Amino acid sequence: MLVYDLKAGEGHFFGFNFDVDAESVYKLWILDAQQQVVSSGTIQVEAEAHRGKSIVKFPEDRSQMKEIVVTIETDPSATAPSADVRLRSPVEPQSF
Numbered sequence: 001m002l003v004y005d006l007k008a009g010e011g012h013f014f015g016f017n018f019d020v021d022a023e024s025v026y027k028l029w030i031l032d033a034q035q036q037v038v039s040s041g042t043i044q045v046e047a048e049a050h051r052g053k054s055i056v057k058f059p060e061d062r063s064q065m066k067e068i069v070v071t072i073e074t075d076p077s078a079t080a081p082s083a084d085v086r087l088r089s090p091v092e093p094q095s096f
Contacts, residue, residue, distance in 0.1 A: 002068060002089075004058075013043065013054040015070065015087070020047045025076045026086070028054045037080050038064050065091040074078040 013028050026043035041056035059065065067090045070087035 009058045009060075011056050011058060012058065013041070013052075015043065015052045016050065018043075018045045018050050018052045020045060020050065021072075022073060024072045025074075026052055027071050027073050027078065027081070028056050029069045029071065029081050030056060030059070030065050030091075031069060031081075032064045035067075040079075040094045042076070043070065067091060 001014050005012060011030075019027060026042070026045055028041045028043055029037055030039040032038050038059040039056050041054040043052040043054040046051040068087070068089045068091060069081050069085055071081045071087060072084045073081075074083065
């Protein structure tokens with residue numbers, strides 16, 4: 001679930017049923033229509049509860065936001081989604 005905080009210009013992501021692996025990092029990506037990253041954040045996973053959360057900044061022009069993707073990355077410094085996609089969801093314009 002992504003909760004929009006329009007005043008702060010950010011989204012608060014909450015997710016459940018995360019597999020916990022010491023070598024993997026869950027990342028949240030906001031993509032534009034050309035599948036380019038316009039914002040991203042690392043998801044902090046609570047191992048015992050298998051839930052995660054993240055705060056991600058929105059681009060100044062929110063109309064750029066077309067899709068939200070969650071991936072598992074082996075490289076924590078990844079700058080684009082490159083691994084196993086666990087969640088893919090369109091951004092609906094009426095959400096703002």
